[in-house]
Amino acid sequence: MRSRTPAPASFWEHFPHDAxxxxxxxxxxxxxxxxxxxxxxxxxxxxxxxVAHLHAVPVMCQAPTDELxxxxxxxxxxxxxxxxxxxxxxxxxEIAGGELRATAYGEAVDIARHEPAVEIKGATLTALRVxxxxxxxxxxxxxxx
Amino acid sequence: MELSSLVRKSDYEWWxxxxxxxxxxxxxxxxxxLVRAMDEKxxxxxxxxxxxxxxxxxxxxxxxAHWGYGFAIGGVAAFDPDDGGIVSAGGVGFDISCGxxxxxxxxxxxxxxxxxxxxxxxxxxxxxxxxxxxxxxxLEEAGxxxxxxxxARWAVQCGYGIEADLGRVEEHGCMAGAVASAVSFKARxxxxxxxxxxxxxxxxxxVQRVAEVYDGDVAQAFGVAVNDVVVSIHCGSRGLGHQIGxxxxxxxxxxxxxxxxxxxxxxxxCAPVESELGRRYLGAMRAGINCALANRQIITHLxxxxxxxxxxxxTLTLLYDVxxxxxxxxxxxxxxxxxxxxxxxxxxxxxxxxxxxxxxxGVRAIGQPVLIGGTMGTASYILVGTADSERLSFxxxxxxxxxxxSRHQALRxxxxxxxxxxxxxxxxxxxxxxxxxxxxxxxxxxKDVDAVxxxxxxxxxxxxxxxxxxxxxxxG
Numbered sequence: 001m002r003s004r005t006p007a008p009a010s011f012w013e014h015f016p017h018d019a020x021x022x023x024x025x026x027x028x029x030x031x032x033x034x035x036x037x038x039x040x041x042x043x044x045x046x047x048x049x050x051v052a053h054l055h056a057v058p059v060m061c062q063a064p065t066d067e068l069x070x071x072x073x074x075x076x077x078x079x080x081x082x083x084x085x086x087x088x089x090x091x092x093x094e095i096a097g098g099e100l101r102a103t104a105y106g107e108a109v110d111i112a113r114h115e116p117a118v119e120i121k122g123a124t125l126t127a128l129r130v131x132x133x134x135x136x137x138x139x140x141x142x143x144x145x
Numbered sequence: 146m147e148l149s150s151l152v153r154k155s156d157y158e159w160w161x162x163x164x165x166x167x168x169x170x171x172x173x174x175x176x177x178x179l180v181r182a183m184d185e186k187x188x189x190x191x192x193x194x195x196x197x198x199x200x201x202x203x204x205x206x207x208x209x210a211h212w213g214y215g216f217a218i219g220g221v222a223a224f225d226p227d228d229g230g231i232v233s234a235g236g237v238g239f240d241i242s243c244g245x246x247x248x249x250x251x252x253x254x255x256x257x258x259x260x261x262x263x264x265x266x267x268x269x270x271x272x273x274x275x276x277x278x279x280x281x282x283x284l285e286e287a288g289x290x291x292x293x294x295x296x297a298r299w300a301v302q303c304g305y306g307i308e309a310d311l312g313r314v315e316e317h318g319c320m321a322g323a324v325a326s327a328v329s330f331k332a333r334x335x336x337x338x339x340x341x342x343x344x345x346x347x348x349x350x351x352v353q354r355v356a357e358v359y360d361g362d363v364a365q366a367f368g369v370a371v372n373d374v375v376v377s378i379h380c381g382s383r384g385l386g387h388q389i390g391x392x393x394x395x396x397x398x399x400x401x402x403x404x405x406x407x408x409x410x411x412x413x414x415c416a417p418v419e420s421e422l423g424r425r426y427l428g429a430m431r432a433g434i435n436c437a438l439a440n441r442q443i444i445t446h447l448x449x450x451x452x453x454x455x456x457x458x459x460t461l462t463l464l465y466d467v468x469x470x471x472x473x474x475x476x477x478x479x480x481x482x483x484x485x486x487x488x489x490x491x492x493x494x495x496x497x498x499x500x501x502x503x504x505x506x507g508v509r510a511i512g513q514p515v516l517i518g519g520t521m522g523t524a525s526y527i528l529v530g531t532a533d534s535e536r537l538s539f540x541x542x543x544x545x546x547x548x549x550x551s552r553h554q555a556l557r558x559x560x561x562x563x564x565x566x567x568x569x570x571x572x573x574x575x576x577x578x579x580x581x582x583x584x585x586x587x588x589x590x591x592k593d594v595d596a597v598x599x600x601x602x603x604x605x606x607x608x609x610x611x612x613x614x615x616x617x618x619x620x621g
Contacts, residue, residue: 014553016551016552016553016554017212017551018184018186018211018212018213018218018548018551019211019212019213019218019547019548020552021551021552021553045276046581064399068395068398068399071395072395075391078387078391079331079335079388082335082384082387083334083335083384085277085279086277108277109276109277111275111276111277111578111579114276115578115579115580115581115582116275116276116277116345116578116579116581116582117276117345117552117579117581117582117585118276118345118346118552118579118582118585118621119275119276119344119345119346119621121239121240121387121390121391122239122387122388122390122391122394123391124214124239124394124412125214125394125398125411125412125414126214126412128411142214144214144238144239144240144387145345145346145552
């Protein structure tokens, strides 16, 4: 599964893992790559395009490295999805140093409309990579479902 | 996996010789076909685990092993705290104490078939399943504390079940050494409304028919016969366990260097058992075990109510409850002498042999019931622990079929409606809120559970007793 947004270097995609799912976000900035990774996270559960942006949820996290920051960011979203029974369809993110501040936009889970496939248990350190290359930033890991 | 990279000890036992930084050899159980079909990553993960401090005897993989996080799913390893042994959050996994509970109903298939659809509806109505589902129980702080330290015993005290249930649950329904205060606010918050919920993914609730009995004496002792109807529940510690796993995985990954532990893979995040972090994780993880035991106990209560509505003549009694994602302190023979070790089973079922003192009276002389889950359209199995399994695998066996195909590939291969219709044609009613979820969990996405169980039996890890086939499946 893969989806491109108008900016050519911004996209998310999934990659296979035996029991679970790998997620990838890419973009011209670290923040955009993290935003795309979050869209890939939602896409594990449902199509992010079908999630209305009705409520804004603030999210903040920090970590000593980019890679651990990605895991923290995804786990913060997984936590908010679980306790609020919500899905998120878009994200506004700022990263300064090792601190990420974001707003996640979404709505309550609607079983009939979203047909959520599976709960996400947590983001793992497997295939975890955040790197900057000639094509921009790429942020990825496997999530346990 | 290339068989040429392994040393064949028997048709079902393959060794990875101890080399380099490995402290012990690796041992993979399975037929040549099963082992050949395993990803090379399984071999790599078995080798990596063999490098961890304090590991005893060998790093094992069960016949259903597949690529996991740090440890292979289907991985078993034991660590001696007096030899610098570690405890690993990755070695237990995110779904702490995920397991299977099987209930006898006292009914035969002929009584259930005519009301199968009504029963499926009643079960799916009463047992919350799927993404965003909450239970009818809301736990405040005091209730959460009591649940985390009391497990299934707490649930029975709250009216969810009967005292007799506890005798057929590992640890008699309550894991000792749980420390509620080691469980974070976030983990508690995530669980407040999730008690008595099934979850999603490969978790399920099935009404099953005993299709075949392999060992009549043991089956009789377990109270099952051909054509009997049983109910199996597969789920774990829900959001609480996931959050504990998430938090300790990160904390252990960051702390490992400080303990002087070189991790061959970050996912092998661990801490010495005899460290503050190791002890704190054990306290939290044991509280997670209690959460899973309480959750399966509450679901049992809900299942009993559903049966009372549709089939009031049913009497649901507990055959057994096993967990397959745990770390437990057990006594095992290492270098010729029994000693306490911390046995990690990640996607592996404890399989205590006959006479083991931890088994309850009703099954002690026979061996532990080993409950193996299938998929919506394939068989599940009841096996029994063997006298040999202690020597072979620290008394462990397989836990299920194990995935053969990624979720992606499954989604490309099947549509949910197609799977539901096909199973309906075979007399299996599937109730699920998610068509996509059903497609991702299609039976064809899993390994052949029959071959996995046959290998566990042939390797001596546990012995087949009965085969169960689904009549009704409630999925998340």
